[in-house]
Amino acid sequence: MITVENVTVSYPDKTLALRQVSFTVKEGQSLALVGPNGAGKSTLLLALVGVLLPQQGTITIDGLKVAKESLPEIRRRVGMVFQNPDDQLFMPMIYDDLAFGPRNMGFSEEKVRALVEDTLERLQISHLKKRSSLKLSGGEKRMAAIGTVLTMNPSVIVLDEPSSFLDPKARRNLIGLLGRIKQTKIIATHDLDLALEACDQAVILNKGMVAASGSPQELFFDEGLMEACQLEALKRR
Amino acid sequence: MAVRDTPIHRLHPLIKLLASLGFILIVVSFGRYSLIPMIPMVFCPTVVMALSETPYGLLLKRCALALPFCLLAGISNLVLDTGTALTLGSLSISTGLFSFLTLLFKAYLSVITVLLLVATTPIHVISEAMQRLKIPSLMITLFEMTYRYLGTLLEEASAMALAYGLRSRQQKGIELRHMGSFVGQLLLRSFDRAERIYQAMKLRGYPAAHLSPTERKVSSRDILYLVLVLGSSLIFRALDITGAVNIIERLLP
Incomplete structure:
Protein backbone atom coordinates (compact mmCIF):
# COMPACT_ATOMS: atom_id res chain seq x y z
CA MET A 1 0.00 0.00 0.00
CA ILE A 2 1.23 3.47 -0.90
CA THR A 3 0.20 6.47 1.15
CA VAL A 4 0.95 10.02 0.05
CA GLU A 5 -0.09 12.52 2.72
CA ASN A 6 -0.02 16.31 2.29
CA VAL A 7 3.19 16.17 0.29
CA THR A 8 4.81 19.46 -0.70
CA VAL A 9 7.93 19.47 -2.85
CA SER A 10 9.87 22.47 -4.07
CA TYR A 11 13.01 22.61 -6.22
CA PRO A 12 16.29 24.22 -5.04
CA ASP A 13 15.35 27.38 -6.99
CA LYS A 14 12.21 27.57 -4.72
CA THR A 15 9.80 26.59 -7.52
CA LEU A 16 6.88 24.86 -5.83
CA ALA A 17 6.28 21.65 -7.79
CA LEU A 18 3.76 19.86 -5.53
CA ARG A 19 1.39 21.32 -2.96
CA GLN A 20 -0.40 19.30 -0.29
CA VAL A 21 -0.80 16.22 -2.50
CA SER A 22 -2.58 13.25 -0.88
CA PHE A 23 -3.84 9.89 -2.14
CA THR A 24 -3.51 6.17 -1.41
CA VAL A 25 -2.98 3.17 -3.67
CA LYS A 26 -3.87 -0.31 -2.44
CA GLU A 27 -1.67 -3.33 -3.10
CA GLY A 28 -1.97 -4.62 -6.66
CA GLN A 29 -3.89 -1.57 -7.90
CA SER A 30 -2.91 0.60 -10.85
CA LEU A 31 -3.08 4.36 -10.47
CA ALA A 32 -2.95 6.78 -13.40
CA LEU A 33 -1.39 10.17 -12.68
CA VAL A 34 -2.63 12.55 -15.34
CA GLY A 35 -2.25 16.27 -15.84
CA PRO A 36 -0.91 18.85 -18.28
CA ASN A 37 2.79 19.52 -18.80
CA GLY A 38 4.35 20.96 -15.65
CA ALA A 39 1.57 19.67 -13.38
CA GLY A 40 4.08 17.83 -11.18
CA LYS A 41 3.61 14.23 -12.35
CA SER A 42 7.30 13.43 -12.84
CA THR A 43 8.19 15.28 -9.63
CA LEU A 44 5.74 13.12 -7.72
CA LEU A 45 7.28 9.95 -9.19
CA LEU A 46 10.76 11.14 -8.20
CA ALA A 47 9.48 11.81 -4.69
CA LEU A 48 8.03 8.27 -4.52
CA VAL A 49 11.50 6.79 -5.09
CA GLY A 50 13.24 9.34 -2.86
CA VAL A 51 15.21 11.18 -5.55
CA LEU A 52 13.40 14.27 -4.25
CA LEU A 53 12.39 14.38 -0.59
CA PRO A 54 9.25 16.30 0.42
CA GLN A 55 9.65 19.50 2.45
CA GLN A 56 6.30 18.74 4.07
CA GLY A 57 4.11 15.65 4.37
CA THR A 58 5.01 11.96 4.19
CA ILE A 59 5.12 9.17 1.64
CA THR A 60 5.01 5.57 2.90
CA ILE A 61 5.51 2.41 0.88
CA ASP A 62 4.13 -0.70 2.59
CA GLY A 63 4.44 1.07 5.95
CA LEU A 64 8.01 2.33 5.38
CA LYS A 65 8.43 6.11 5.24
CA VAL A 66 10.44 7.50 2.32
CA ALA A 67 13.38 9.21 4.03
CA LYS A 68 17.14 9.47 3.57
CA GLU A 69 17.86 6.55 5.90
CA SER A 70 15.30 4.23 4.27
CA LEU A 71 16.34 4.88 0.65
CA PRO A 72 18.12 1.55 -0.04
CA GLU A 73 15.04 -0.41 1.11
CA ILE A 74 12.62 1.97 -0.66
CA ARG A 75 14.53 1.50 -3.91
CA ARG A 76 14.36 -2.26 -3.47
CA ARG A 77 10.59 -1.96 -3.10
CA VAL A 78 9.92 0.62 -5.81
CA GLY A 79 11.20 0.36 -9.37
CA MET A 80 11.07 3.36 -11.67
CA VAL A 81 10.87 3.32 -15.46
CA PHE A 82 12.05 6.65 -16.89
CA GLN A 83 10.26 8.57 -19.65
CA ASN A 84 13.21 8.27 -22.01
CA PRO A 85 14.44 4.66 -22.24
CA ASP A 86 17.87 5.95 -23.31
CA ASP A 87 18.34 7.20 -19.75
CA GLN A 88 17.58 3.75 -18.39
CA LEU A 89 19.64 1.67 -20.80
CA PHE A 90 23.28 2.56 -20.26
CA MET A 91 25.12 -0.78 -20.48
CA PRO A 92 26.77 -2.21 -23.60
CA MET A 93 24.16 -4.98 -23.99
CA ILE A 94 20.53 -5.43 -23.03
CA TYR A 95 21.52 -8.48 -20.94
CA ASP A 96 23.86 -6.31 -18.84
CA ASP A 97 21.20 -3.64 -18.44
CA LEU A 98 18.73 -6.18 -17.08
CA ALA A 99 21.43 -7.70 -14.88
CA PHE A 100 22.59 -4.33 -13.46
CA GLY A 101 20.02 -4.20 -10.61
CA PRO A 102 20.23 -7.86 -9.51
CA ARG A 103 24.04 -7.70 -9.53
CA ASN A 104 23.91 -4.64 -7.29
CA MET A 105 21.59 -6.59 -5.00
CA GLY A 106 24.45 -9.07 -4.51
CA PHE A 107 22.89 -12.07 -6.29
CA SER A 108 25.13 -14.81 -7.68
CA GLU A 109 25.74 -14.83 -11.45
CA GLU A 110 23.58 -17.99 -11.79
CA LYS A 111 20.66 -16.27 -10.07
CA VAL A 112 21.20 -13.09 -12.09
CA ARG A 113 21.19 -15.14 -15.31
CA ALA A 114 17.99 -16.95 -14.30
CA LEU A 115 16.24 -13.66 -13.43
CA VAL A 116 17.31 -11.99 -16.67
CA GLU A 117 16.38 -14.95 -18.88
CA ASP A 118 12.98 -15.22 -17.17
CA THR A 119 12.27 -11.49 -17.61
CA LEU A 120 13.39 -11.50 -21.24
CA GLU A 121 11.05 -14.38 -21.91
CA ARG A 122 8.12 -12.71 -20.10
CA LEU A 123 8.62 -9.59 -22.19
CA GLN A 124 9.18 -11.66 -25.35
CA ILE A 125 12.47 -9.90 -26.07
CA SER A 126 14.92 -12.81 -25.63
CA HIS A 127 16.25 -12.09 -29.13
CA LEU A 128 17.52 -8.68 -27.91
CA LYS A 129 19.69 -10.18 -25.18
CA LYS A 130 23.02 -9.55 -26.88
CA ARG A 131 22.03 -6.37 -28.71
CA SER A 132 23.10 -2.84 -27.84
CA SER A 133 20.27 -0.49 -26.86
CA LEU A 134 21.55 1.99 -29.45
CA LYS A 135 20.32 -0.26 -32.24
CA LEU A 136 16.78 -0.92 -30.94
CA SER A 137 13.43 0.50 -31.98
CA GLY A 138 11.41 2.68 -29.58
CA GLY A 139 9.12 -0.22 -28.65
CA GLU A 140 12.02 -2.60 -28.02
CA LYS A 141 13.80 0.00 -25.90
CA ARG A 142 10.65 0.54 -23.83
CA MET A 143 10.25 -3.19 -23.20
CA ALA A 144 13.91 -3.49 -22.21
CA ALA A 145 13.60 -0.47 -19.89
CA ILE A 146 10.65 -2.09 -18.12
CA GLY A 147 12.67 -5.31 -17.95
CA THR A 148 15.49 -3.54 -16.05
CA VAL A 149 13.02 -2.90 -13.26
CA LEU A 150 11.18 -6.24 -13.39
CA THR A 151 14.40 -8.22 -12.81
CA MET A 152 14.63 -6.57 -9.38
CA ASN A 153 11.13 -7.82 -8.56
CA PRO A 154 9.91 -4.67 -6.77
CA SER A 155 6.50 -4.56 -5.09
CA VAL A 156 5.69 -1.21 -6.75
CA ILE A 157 6.50 -0.03 -10.26
CA VAL A 158 6.27 3.61 -11.28
CA LEU A 159 6.31 4.49 -14.96
CA ASP A 160 6.83 7.96 -16.40
CA GLU A 161 5.00 8.45 -19.73
CA PRO A 162 5.44 4.81 -20.79
CA SER A 163 3.70 5.26 -24.16
CA SER A 164 5.86 8.13 -25.38
CA PHE A 165 8.02 7.29 -28.45
CA LEU A 166 5.81 4.27 -29.27
CA ASP A 167 3.99 3.41 -32.49
CA PRO A 168 0.41 2.02 -32.24
CA LYS A 169 1.52 -1.62 -32.28
CA ALA A 170 4.20 -1.13 -29.62
CA ARG A 171 1.70 0.87 -27.56
CA ARG A 172 -0.79 -1.98 -27.80
CA ASN A 173 1.92 -4.46 -26.66
CA LEU A 174 2.70 -2.15 -23.74
CA ILE A 175 -0.94 -2.02 -22.63
CA GLY A 176 -1.03 -5.82 -22.75
CA LEU A 177 2.15 -6.01 -20.69
CA LEU A 178 0.89 -3.53 -18.09
CA GLY A 179 -2.17 -5.74 -17.66
CA ARG A 180 0.06 -8.76 -17.03
CA ILE A 181 2.29 -7.06 -14.44
CA LYS A 182 0.84 -7.97 -11.07
CA GLN A 183 2.72 -5.41 -8.97
CA THR A 184 1.20 -2.14 -7.76
CA LYS A 185 1.65 0.42 -10.53
CA ILE A 186 1.66 4.20 -10.71
CA ILE A 187 1.63 5.45 -14.28
CA ALA A 188 2.20 9.13 -15.10
CA THR A 189 0.77 9.72 -18.53
CA HIS A 190 -0.92 12.02 -21.03
CA ASP A 191 -2.31 8.98 -22.80
CA LEU A 192 -5.83 8.83 -21.38
CA ASP A 193 -6.80 5.82 -23.51
CA LEU A 194 -3.91 3.86 -22.05
CA ALA A 195 -4.82 4.99 -18.53
CA LEU A 196 -8.44 3.99 -19.10
CA GLU A 197 -7.43 0.48 -20.17
CA ALA A 198 -4.55 -0.17 -17.79
CA CYS A 199 -5.58 1.60 -14.55
CA ASP A 200 -8.37 1.17 -12.05
CA GLN A 201 -7.83 4.50 -10.28
CA ALA A 202 -6.77 7.99 -11.40
CA VAL A 203 -5.49 11.21 -9.86
CA ILE A 204 -5.57 14.43 -11.89
CA LEU A 205 -2.82 16.87 -11.01
CA ASN A 206 -2.98 20.52 -12.00
CA LYS A 207 -0.46 23.19 -11.01
CA GLY A 208 1.06 20.85 -8.43
CA MET A 209 -2.21 20.09 -6.66
CA VAL A 210 -4.70 17.21 -6.79
CA ALA A 211 -7.60 18.51 -8.88
CA ALA A 212 -9.64 15.31 -8.73
CA SER A 213 -9.35 11.61 -7.97
CA GLY A 214 -11.56 8.63 -8.70
CA SER A 215 -12.02 5.96 -11.34
CA PRO A 216 -10.76 6.75 -14.86
CA GLN A 217 -14.29 6.20 -16.22
CA GLU A 218 -15.65 8.88 -13.88
CA LEU A 219 -12.95 11.45 -14.55
CA PHE A 220 -11.83 11.16 -18.15
CA PHE A 221 -15.26 11.75 -19.72
CA ASP A 222 -16.05 14.80 -17.56
CA GLU A 223 -15.59 17.62 -20.07
CA GLY A 224 -15.84 20.46 -17.53
CA LEU A 225 -13.28 18.95 -15.18
CA MET A 226 -10.87 17.99 -17.93
CA GLU A 227 -11.06 21.42 -19.54
CA ALA A 228 -10.44 23.12 -16.20
CA CYS A 229 -7.32 20.96 -15.86
CA GLN A 230 -6.11 21.83 -19.40
CA LEU A 231 -6.80 18.31 -20.62
CA GLU A 232 -8.99 16.92 -23.38
CA ALA A 233 -11.88 14.72 -22.22
CA LEU A 234 -12.43 11.35 -23.87
CA LYS A 235 -15.52 10.98 -26.06
CA ARG A 236 -17.91 8.12 -25.40
CA ARG A 237 -18.10 5.80 -28.40
CA MET B 1 32.72 -8.68 -27.66
CA PRO B 136 39.79 3.17 -3.79
CA SER B 137 36.05 3.14 -4.57
CA LEU B 138 36.28 6.71 -5.89
CA MET B 139 38.66 5.53 -8.62
CA ILE B 140 36.36 2.62 -9.49
CA THR B 141 33.39 4.98 -9.71
CA LEU B 142 35.39 7.31 -11.97
CA PHE B 143 36.32 4.36 -14.21
CA GLU B 144 32.69 3.18 -14.48
CA MET B 145 31.34 6.68 -15.06
CA THR B 146 33.92 7.47 -17.73
CA TYR B 147 33.03 4.25 -19.52
CA ARG B 148 29.31 5.01 -19.41
CA TYR B 149 29.34 8.75 -20.06
CA LEU B 150 31.76 8.59 -22.97
CA GLY B 151 29.02 6.86 -24.96
CA THR B 152 26.45 9.41 -23.77
CA LEU B 153 28.67 12.29 -24.83
CA LEU B 154 29.25 10.79 -28.28
CA GLU B 155 25.53 10.06 -28.69
CA GLU B 156 24.56 13.65 -27.82
CA ALA B 157 27.32 15.04 -30.05
CA SER B 158 26.24 12.97 -33.07
CA ALA B 159 22.55 13.92 -32.58
CA MET B 160 23.48 17.61 -32.35
CA ALA B 161 25.85 17.39 -35.31
CA LEU B 162 23.12 15.76 -37.41
CA ALA B 163 20.57 18.46 -36.45
CA TYR B 164 23.17 21.14 -37.23
CA GLY B 165 24.21 19.56 -40.53
CA LEU B 166 20.63 19.27 -41.78
CA ARG B 167 20.07 22.99 -41.29
CA SER B 168 23.48 24.35 -42.20
CA ARG B 169 24.19 25.83 -45.63
CA GLN B 170 27.31 23.91 -46.55
CA GLN B 171 26.52 20.73 -44.61
CA LYS B 172 30.24 20.18 -44.05
CA GLY B 173 30.90 19.95 -40.33
CA ILE B 174 30.45 22.70 -37.78
CA GLU B 175 31.56 26.20 -38.68
CA LEU B 176 34.20 27.67 -36.39
CA ARG B 177 31.97 30.60 -35.36
CA HIS B 178 29.35 28.13 -34.06
CA MET B 179 31.84 25.82 -32.38
CA GLY B 180 31.78 27.65 -29.02
CA SER B 181 28.02 27.47 -28.56
CA PHE B 182 27.96 23.92 -29.97
CA VAL B 183 30.47 22.66 -27.40
CA GLY B 184 28.76 24.63 -24.62
CA GLN B 185 25.34 23.20 -25.49
CA LEU B 186 26.84 19.72 -25.78
CA LEU B 187 28.27 19.94 -22.28
CA LEU B 188 25.01 21.25 -20.80
CA ARG B 189 22.93 18.58 -22.54
CA SER B 190 25.35 15.82 -21.60
CA PHE B 191 25.39 17.05 -18.01
CA ASP B 192 21.58 16.82 -17.84
CA ARG B 193 21.55 13.42 -19.49
CA ALA B 194 24.34 12.14 -17.24
CA GLU B 195 22.35 13.30 -14.21
CA ARG B 196 19.31 11.27 -15.34
CA ILE B 197 21.45 8.20 -16.04
CA TYR B 198 23.02 8.49 -12.60
CA GLN B 199 19.53 8.62 -11.07
CA ALA B 200 18.56 5.49 -13.02
CA MET B 201 21.71 3.76 -11.73
CA LYS B 202 21.09 4.80 -8.11
CA LEU B 203 17.50 3.57 -8.29
CA ARG B 204 18.82 0.16 -9.28
CA GLY B 205 21.09 -0.17 -6.27
CA TYR B 206 24.29 1.56 -7.46
CA PRO B 207 26.89 1.69 -5.96
CA ALA B 208 26.96 -1.87 -4.64
CA ALA B 209 29.52 -2.38 -1.91
CA HIS B 210 29.61 -6.17 -2.15
CA LEU B 211 31.58 -8.53 -4.33
CA SER B 212 30.08 -11.42 -6.27
CA PRO B 213 29.92 -14.48 -4.00
CA THR B 214 30.88 -16.72 -6.92
CA GLU B 215 34.48 -15.56 -7.28
Missing part, protein backbone atom coordinates in the same frame (compact mmCIF):
# COMPACT_ATOMS: atom_id res chain seq x y z
CA ALA B 2 33.31 -9.08 -23.90
CA VAL B 3 31.26 -12.29 -23.66
CA ARG B 4 32.96 -14.45 -26.31
CA ASP B 5 34.53 -17.78 -25.46
CA THR B 6 38.24 -17.59 -26.31
CA PRO B 7 41.34 -18.47 -24.25
CA ILE B 8 41.74 -14.78 -23.36
CA HIS B 9 38.08 -14.30 -22.40
CA ARG B 10 38.31 -17.35 -20.13
CA LEU B 11 41.24 -15.95 -18.12
CA HIS B 12 40.73 -14.73 -14.56
CA PRO B 13 39.69 -11.02 -14.65
CA LEU B 14 42.07 -10.08 -11.84
CA ILE B 15 44.99 -11.57 -13.78
CA LYS B 16 43.96 -9.72 -16.95
CA LEU B 17 43.72 -6.47 -15.00
CA LEU B 18 47.14 -7.01 -13.39
CA ALA B 19 48.73 -7.96 -16.71
CA SER B 20 47.27 -4.84 -18.37
CA LEU B 21 48.37 -2.51 -15.57
CA GLY B 22 51.84 -4.07 -15.51
CA PHE B 23 52.17 -3.82 -19.28
CA ILE B 24 51.16 -0.14 -19.28
CA LEU B 25 53.64 0.62 -16.48
CA ILE B 26 56.44 -1.01 -18.49
CA VAL B 27 55.42 0.95 -21.61
CA VAL B 28 55.44 4.31 -19.83
CA SER B 29 58.78 3.51 -18.18
CA PHE B 30 60.58 3.78 -21.56
CA GLY B 31 62.64 6.94 -22.05
CA ARG B 32 61.34 9.90 -24.06
CA TYR B 33 63.46 9.08 -27.12
CA SER B 34 63.03 5.28 -26.94
CA LEU B 35 60.98 4.91 -30.09
CA ILE B 36 63.02 2.08 -31.60
CA PRO B 37 63.57 0.08 -28.36
CA MET B 38 59.78 0.17 -27.86
CA ILE B 39 58.94 -1.54 -31.16
CA PRO B 40 59.02 -5.14 -29.76
CA MET B 41 56.32 -4.09 -27.24
CA VAL B 42 53.70 -4.54 -29.96
CA PHE B 43 54.23 -8.30 -29.59
CA CYS B 44 51.94 -8.87 -26.55
CA PRO B 45 48.92 -6.81 -27.73
CA THR B 46 49.16 -8.45 -31.17
CA VAL B 47 49.15 -11.98 -29.73
CA VAL B 48 46.32 -11.15 -27.30
CA MET B 49 44.31 -9.57 -30.15
CA ALA B 50 44.72 -12.71 -32.24
CA LEU B 51 43.91 -15.13 -29.41
CA SER B 52 40.84 -13.15 -28.34
CA GLU B 53 39.63 -12.87 -31.95
CA THR B 54 39.29 -9.10 -31.54
CA PRO B 55 38.96 -7.40 -34.95
CA TYR B 56 42.20 -5.49 -35.63
CA GLY B 57 40.55 -2.80 -37.74
CA LEU B 58 37.92 -1.93 -35.16
CA LEU B 59 40.44 -1.76 -32.33
CA LEU B 60 42.89 0.42 -34.26
CA LYS B 61 40.04 2.71 -35.30
CA ARG B 62 38.87 3.13 -31.71
CA CYS B 63 42.44 3.74 -30.66
CA ALA B 64 42.64 6.59 -33.13
CA LEU B 65 40.12 8.47 -30.95
CA ALA B 66 42.89 9.03 -28.41
CA LEU B 67 45.30 10.44 -30.97
CA PRO B 68 44.05 14.06 -31.05
CA PHE B 69 44.69 14.35 -27.28
CA CYS B 70 48.23 13.00 -27.71
CA LEU B 71 48.81 15.35 -30.64
CA LEU B 72 47.81 18.28 -28.46
CA ALA B 73 50.04 17.09 -25.62
CA GLY B 74 53.07 16.35 -27.77
CA ILE B 75 52.97 19.07 -30.41
CA SER B 76 55.13 21.41 -28.32
CA ASN B 77 57.98 18.82 -28.43
CA LEU B 78 58.31 19.46 -32.17
CA VAL B 79 58.86 23.16 -31.59
CA LEU B 80 60.83 23.24 -28.34
CA ASP B 81 63.07 20.17 -28.68
CA THR B 82 65.18 20.99 -31.76
CA GLY B 83 68.35 18.90 -31.24
CA THR B 84 69.43 16.45 -33.95
CA ALA B 85 68.75 12.83 -33.13
CA LEU B 86 69.59 11.13 -36.39
CA THR B 87 70.92 12.05 -39.81
CA LEU B 88 69.81 10.06 -42.81
CA GLY B 89 71.85 11.35 -45.72
CA SER B 90 71.04 15.02 -45.99
CA LEU B 91 67.92 14.65 -43.85
CA SER B 92 68.25 15.26 -40.12
CA ILE B 93 65.57 14.09 -37.72
CA SER B 94 65.09 16.25 -34.63
CA THR B 95 64.92 14.90 -31.08
CA GLY B 96 61.55 16.69 -30.84
CA LEU B 97 60.10 14.50 -33.58
CA PHE B 98 61.52 11.44 -31.86
CA SER B 99 60.00 12.32 -28.48
CA PHE B 100 56.71 13.23 -30.17
CA LEU B 101 56.52 9.87 -31.97
CA THR B 102 57.53 8.04 -28.78
CA LEU B 103 54.69 9.74 -26.93
CA LEU B 104 52.21 8.75 -29.65
CA PHE B 105 53.47 5.17 -29.61
CA LYS B 106 53.23 4.94 -25.83
CA ALA B 107 49.68 6.32 -25.93
CA TYR B 108 48.67 3.93 -28.70
CA LEU B 109 50.04 0.89 -26.85
CA SER B 110 48.40 1.94 -23.55
CA VAL B 111 45.01 2.63 -25.16
CA ILE B 112 45.13 -0.67 -27.09
CA THR B 113 45.86 -2.50 -23.83
CA VAL B 114 42.88 -0.92 -22.08
CA LEU B 115 40.61 -1.54 -25.07
CA LEU B 116 41.70 -5.18 -25.20
CA LEU B 117 40.90 -5.55 -21.50
CA VAL B 118 37.45 -4.01 -21.98
CA ALA B 119 36.84 -6.06 -25.14
CA THR B 120 37.60 -9.34 -23.36
CA THR B 121 36.12 -8.69 -19.90
CA PRO B 122 32.64 -7.41 -18.96
CA ILE B 123 32.81 -4.02 -17.29
CA HIS B 124 31.23 -5.12 -13.99
CA VAL B 125 33.81 -7.92 -13.74
CA ILE B 126 36.64 -5.40 -14.19
CA SER B 127 35.10 -3.25 -11.43
CA GLU B 128 34.99 -6.29 -9.14
CA ALA B 129 38.62 -7.10 -9.92
CA MET B 130 39.51 -3.50 -9.04
CA GLN B 131 37.63 -3.85 -5.75
CA ARG B 132 39.62 -6.99 -4.99
CA LEU B 133 42.83 -5.09 -5.66
CA LYS B 134 41.65 -2.61 -2.98
CA ILE B 135 41.64 0.25 -5.48
CA ARG B 216 36.58 -18.24 -8.95
CA LYS B 217 40.10 -19.28 -8.08
CA VAL B 218 43.21 -18.26 -10.00
CA SER B 219 44.43 -21.26 -12.04
CA SER B 220 47.93 -22.18 -13.15
CA ARG B 221 46.95 -21.16 -16.71
CA ASP B 222 46.15 -17.65 -15.43
CA ILE B 223 49.52 -17.42 -13.68
CA LEU B 224 51.26 -18.60 -16.85
CA TYR B 225 49.54 -15.82 -18.84
CA LEU B 226 50.65 -13.19 -16.31
CA VAL B 227 54.23 -14.47 -16.32
CA LEU B 228 54.35 -14.58 -20.13
CA VAL B 229 52.94 -11.05 -20.60
CA LEU B 230 55.00 -9.36 -17.90
CA GLY B 231 58.10 -11.53 -18.47
CA SER B 232 58.28 -10.87 -22.21
CA SER B 233 57.57 -7.17 -21.71
CA LEU B 234 60.33 -6.88 -19.10
CA ILE B 235 62.75 -8.65 -21.44
CA PHE B 236 61.85 -6.20 -24.24
CA ARG B 237 62.30 -3.34 -21.77
CA ALA B 238 65.75 -4.54 -20.78
CA LEU B 239 66.74 -5.40 -24.34
CA ASP B 240 67.70 -2.33 -26.36
CA ILE B 241 67.30 -3.20 -30.02
CA THR B 242 68.88 0.10 -31.12
CA GLY B 243 72.21 -1.72 -31.36
CA ALA B 244 70.70 -4.30 -33.71
CA VAL B 245 69.21 -1.51 -35.83
CA ASN B 246 72.63 0.17 -36.04
CA ILE B 247 74.24 -3.10 -37.19
CA ILE B 248 71.58 -3.51 -39.92
CA GLU B 249 72.11 0.13 -40.91
CA ARG B 250 75.86 -0.51 -41.31
CA LEU B 251 75.26 -3.65 -43.35
CA LEU B 252 72.98 -1.83 -45.77
CA PRO B 253 74.73 -0.29 -48.82
